[in-house]
Amino acid sequence: MAATPTFTPRTASRRRTTGETDVEVSLTLDGTGRSDCQTGVGFLDHMLTLWAHHGGFDLAVRCQGDLHVDEHHSVEDVAITLGQTFAEALGDKAYIARYGHAYVPMDETLARAVVDLSGRFYFVxxxxxxxxxxxxxxxxLVSHFWYSFAEQVRCNLHIQVLYGQNTHHKIEAIFKAVARALREAVRRDVQFGSVRSTKGVL
Known part of the structure; x- marks a missing residue:
């Protein structure tokens, strides 16, 4: 009988500096949901805090951006750096469940997120x-944030708000649903071997 593999916490840190922003992200996938997010965009900080908590990820984000222009560059570059950090923390993807999905209600709103950590980028x-x-x-920028994240992770990410009225509720339900779907997808699963693909690689 093969020995059960020994796992170490999956963690990574990245810094991205451009003429528009300076972003630092530290991430632990096997965390407890702790976060410290200071992007300069208050609502994004709120959403990232929710994302870390519901994903069980430990997350620290710092961004100094050109907010005198607008928030676009900061939001985009935080998403890019977070995606790069997430991909690095995943490493060789050994023993991950690969797929994840979640439905999250937020009062009158219902959101769904489905992810495949396949190594191929597609976004809906x-x-x-x-x-x-x-x-x-x-x-x-909500759509653009998740597009940029998924592009860097190289995953399939499908997000849908099935119904709802309050815009705050819709966005919050999206971030929570993506968090829970990713939490399921990165879960270690030794039952089916080290790579969840008939191709032998993700």
Whole structure:
């Protein structure tokens, strides 16, 4: 009988510096949901805190961005750096469950997220927002945030708000659903061997 593999915590840190932003991210996938997020965009900090808590990830984010222009560059570069850090923490993806999905209600709203950590990028987003902003975040950047994250992780990520009315609730349900889907996908599963693919690689 093969020995049960020994696992160590999956963690990574990244820094991304451009003429528009300076972003630092530290992430532990096998965490307890602790977070310290200071992006300069208050509503994004709130969403990242929720994402870490519901994903069981330990997360620290710092961003110094050109907010005198607007929040676009900060939101985009935080997503890019978070995606790169997530991919690095995953490493060779040994023994991960690979797939994850979650439905999350938020009062009148219901959101669904489905992920495949396949090494292939594809993104689908189906949600309508009635407000142009929530707090200091443009709602059009919610889709762009997850597009940028999924592109760096090289995963399939499908997000849909099935129904709802309140824009804050919709966005919060999205971040929570993605967190729980990713938590399921990164879960270690030794039952089916080290690679959950008939190709032998993810």
């Amino acid at each position: 987003f189906a949600a309508d927002f009635d407000r142009p902003t929530v707090g200091d975040l443009a709602t059009e």
